[in-house]
Amino acid sequence: MKIIIVDDEMVAHHTFLSDVIGKTDAEYRFFKDDEKEILDYVQKNSVSAAFLDISMPHISGFELAEKLIAVNGEIKLVFVTGLSAKLSDLEGEVRAHTVGFLYKPYDAEKLRSLIAVIERGAPRLTVRMFGSFDCFVGENPVRFSSNKSKELFALLLAYNGKSLSMADTISQLWPDLDIDKSKILYRDAVWRLRKTLRQIGIECVEFARACLFLKKDDIQCDYWDYLRGLPAEYNGEFCKSYDWSIEYLAALDRIDRR
Amino acid sequence: MRIFASVFDCLFLLAGSIAAVAFGAAGTGVGERFLWASEVLAIAEMCFFGLFVVIETISMFKISDSTYHTVLIAVFLLCFHFTGYDFLRIIFDEGSILVRTLGPVFHFAFFCLTAIALLFFWDHTFALKIPRALFLYAVLSALVALALYAILFSYGLQTIAFALFLLLLGVGVFLVLRRMDSALRCDKTFIVSEAFLYALAGSQLTSEICRALHYSESGVLCFHAIPIILVFLSIYAAFAMRTDREALKASEYKLQYERIKARALKEQIKPHFIFNTLAAIQSLYRIGTKEGDRAVTLLSGHLRTNIEAADTDFIPFEKELDNVQVLVDLENMRLGNAFNIIYDIDYADFEVPILSLQPYIENAIKYSRVNEKEDGYILISTRLEGDNIILTVTDNGVGFDPAAVKPTSCGIRNSSERFSMLMGVTPEIESAPGKGTTVRICLKNSTPPHSRYIE
Numbered sequence: 001m002k003i004i005i006v007d008d009e010m011v012a013h014h015t016f017l018s019d020v021i022g023k024t025d026a027e028y029r030f031f032k033d034d035e036k037e038i039l040d041y042v043q044k045n046s047v048s049a050a051f052l053d054i055s056m057p058h059i060s061g062f063e064l065a066e067k068l069i070a071v072n073g074e075i076k077l078v079f080v081t082g083l084s085a086k087l088s089d090l091e092g093e094v095r096a097h098t099v100g101f102l103y104k105p106y107d108a109e110k111l112r113s114l115i116a117v118i119e120r121g122a123p124r125l126t127v128r129m130f131g132s133f134d135c136f137v138g139e140n141p142v143r144f145s146s147n148k149s150k151e152l153f154a155l156l157l158a159y160n161g162k163s164l165s166m167a168d169t170i171s172q173l174w175p176d177l178d179i180d181k182s183k184i185l186y187r188d189a190v191w192r193l194r195k196t197l198r199q200i201g202i203e204c205v206e207f208a209r210a211c212l213f214l215k216k217d218d219i220q221c222d223y224w225d226y227l228r229g230l231p232a233e234y235n236g237e238f239c240k241s242y243d244w245s246i247e248y249l250a251a252l253d254r255i256d257r258r
Numbered sequence: 259m260r261i262f263a264s265v266f267d268c269l270f271l272l273a274g275s276i277a278a279v280a281f282g283a284a285g286t287g288v289g290e291r292f293l294w295a296s297e298v299l300a301i302a303e304m305c306f307f308g309l310f311v312v313i314e315t316i317s318m319f320k321i322s323d324s325t326y327h328t329v330l331i332a333v334f335l336l337c338f339h340f341t342g343y344d345f346l347r348i349i350f351d352e353g354s355i356l357v358r359t360l361g362p363v364f365h366f367a368f369f370c371l372t373a374i375a376l377l378f379f380w381d382h383t384f385a386l387k388i389p390r391a392l393f394l395y396a397v398l399s400a401l402v403a404l405a406l407y408a409i410l411f412s413y414g415l416q417t418i419a420f421a422l423f424l425l426l427l428g429v430g431v432f433l434v435l436r437r438m439d440s441a442l443r444c445d446k447t448f449i450v451s452e453a454f455l456y457a458l459a460g461s462q463l464t465s466e467i468c469r470a471l472h473y474s475e476s477g478v479l480c481f482h483a484i485p486i487i488l489v490f491l492s493i494y495a496a497f498a499m500r501t502d503r504e505a506l507k508a509s510e511y512k513l514q515y516e517r518i519k520a521r522a523l524k525e526q527i528k529p530h531f532i533f534n535t536l537a538a539i540q541s542l543y544r545i546g547t548k549e550g551d552r553a554v555t556l557l558s559g560h561l562r563t564n565i566e567a568a569d570t571d572f573i574p575f576e577k578e579l580d581n582v583q584v585l586v587d588l589e590n591m592r593l594g595n596a597f598n599i600i601y602d603i604d605y606a607d608f609e610v611p612i613l614s615l616q617p618y619i620e621n622a623i624k625y626s627r628v629n630e631k632e633d634g635y636i637l638i639s640t641r642l643e644g645d646n647i648i649l650t651v652t653d654n655g656v657g658f659d660p661a662a663v664k665p666t667s668c669g670i671r672n673s674s675e676r677f678s679m680l681m682g683v684t685p686e687i688e689s690a691p692g693k694g695t696t697v698r699i700c701l702k703n704s705t706p707p708h709s710r711y712i713e
Contacts, residue, residue: 084566103562107555108548145583184602184637191601195580 003028007053020111033058042071049076049118065094125202127221132240137200149192154239166210172244522672538592559584572609582619595629602639611676617669618651618697626655647701654694
């Protein structure tokens with residue numbers, strides 16, 4: 001996979017980008033805002049994506065984007081900017097080809113996830129429930145902003161597509177707390193989970209009032225695979241450290257014996 | 259527009275005075291020997307009118323909204339006060355029982371309504387603490403007036419009405435004299451109301467004297483006509499002025515809002531905070547690039563929001579919460595002891611002024627010391643109650659005594675000002691030492707009412 005990065009800044013400033021992209025499978029090349037050289041290169045090589053600085057002295061990122069699309073109809077675009085830009089600032093073709101924005105100073109995680117999207121299309125969530133519970137987007141572990149929101153997500157995944165009500169969640173996650181307090185903590189966990197999922201770009205949970213639904217399409221989960229008889233490594237542990245996992249363990253052990 | 263109004267006022271005034279004198283001269287039926295007296299009175303009255311109408315016209319420029327309404331009501335009532343009696347007199351025979359009984363009642367009723375309207379206006383506009391001397395003066399003037407009228411005429415009910423009228427006049431004059439300086443400088447509306455009172459009292463007095471001297475009926479009616487013309491003219495002028503003022507107000511409003519927002523932005527980008535964070539980032543890079551990168555991302559996110567805020571008035575509540583989270587993450591990174599934020603968000607589909615929530619969180623971070631407490635928290639909560647969204651920021655920290663603490667921080671005052679300018683609500687802060695702090699904002703779940711002022 002080839003990526004071009006167009007920026008009028010000195011190449012020496014790109015150590016950071018080199019460092020991050022260098023650790024991925026992508027091949028990359030830096031360009032100054034020299035329109036002819038860039039279009040020439042894109043014509044001769046199959047370039048998957050272009051990272052374009054928006055404000056450059058010789059040609060703006062948006063103008064360059066249009067020309068790149070004319071040369072290579074498959075090219076994906078990422079706009080790089082010091083200020084802020086939104087998808088709604090873009091129009092037509094350019095908008096359709098844009099996969100995201102990268103702000104300066106660069107966010108390494110965001111950069112990695114953009115490259116993953118360019119390489120593999122829409123991100124997929126990989127879930128590991130056997131052993132201790134963890135989620136990954138590509139190679140990167142998902143960082144939940146609180147333990148309880150992580151546990152909530154684990155419970156929702158364990159429900160395996162069934163809707164999860166607030167009452168159920170509270171009885172599993174905060175069994176000893178009084179109802180008012182636990183409702184507050186429930187809403188906090190829901191809010192944080194929603195934020196986390198939005199951040200990683202996988203909006204697989206539908207948040208209804210006092211109820212959560214899971215869309216299973218973009219998720220690959222070892223527990224679900226195991227239930228369907230697909231190969232998955234079950235080591236006798238399930239969502240370690242979550243109290244409610246015991247009943248699932250019992251059910252899993254019954255399957256195991258059969 | 260204003261010039262037209264003033265010119266019309268003056269022209270009508272001139273025409274009115276000529277008409278008054280001419281009618282007075284023409285209607286010489288019974289009391290020819292008193293003609294000179296009535297003419298002198300009429301001319302004096304017209305001068306009186308002229309002076310006050312000019313002042314009143316000028317004063318209309320600087321009227322405040324509530325005063326405008328009350329003065330207008332008073333003017334209308336005065337208008338009825340005059341026309342009512344005259345209508346009765348025109349429709350029925352002067353000497354009929356209906357006029358004799360209903361006329362004074364009409365006078366009295368409308369007079370009382372006018373008095374109430376004007377008193378209301380004084381009370382609401384100036385919230386006067388009426389001094390004791392004022393009561394004394396009012397009572398004295400009422401007694402003198404009553405005695406005078408009782409001696410001069412015996413009109414029964416009407417006497418009481420006019421006595422009250424003079425009482426009000428007395429109060430008005432007293433207030434004007436006492437507050438002339440400030441009234442002239444800050445709100446000329448005072449003069450307007452006084453102008454009406456003087457003018458109408460003058461005209462009433464004149465016509466009453468004419469009637470007492472058996473002066474012709476047409477002359478009397480003519481005296482009544484002039485204040486009515488003037489009253490209508492004033493209303494017209496007021497309306498014209500009001501449209502002008504609305505436009506002026508909207509632009510002033512916008513200007514003031516821009517000033518407040520500019521201050522908010524300036525306050526938000528705190529050099530102290532930025533440099534400390536940069537120093538923290540320096541250290542974090544010594545620990546590892548990953549930690550450093552994360553901190554740089556947070557700080558740049560924070561700065562970006564603040565810079566973007568210059569072009570934005572409202573922001574979705576959810577985004578404001580994201581901004582808050584970035585701020586808290588930065589503080590947690592800097593201070594070591596983490597702050598525990600709980601998002602009790604029941605409803606998030608609304609907008610708030612940009613950077614309006616941050617000051618409350620900042621304050622909680624600075625003063626509440628919840629991070630030193632084991633179960634310390636800052637709770638951000640939203641609730642939908644009917645048409646209202648109740649937004650609260652609560653902490654269970656050390657709290658403070660609102661009475662003892664100097665006016666809250668600039669950030670909070672600024673946020674509060676923008677909440678009230680843009681959404682018409684005022685955040686309430688409740689706190690007591692050891693009891694934590696609660697900020698409660700009750701928003702209407704609809705388009706912000708004042709957003710039309712902001713493009």
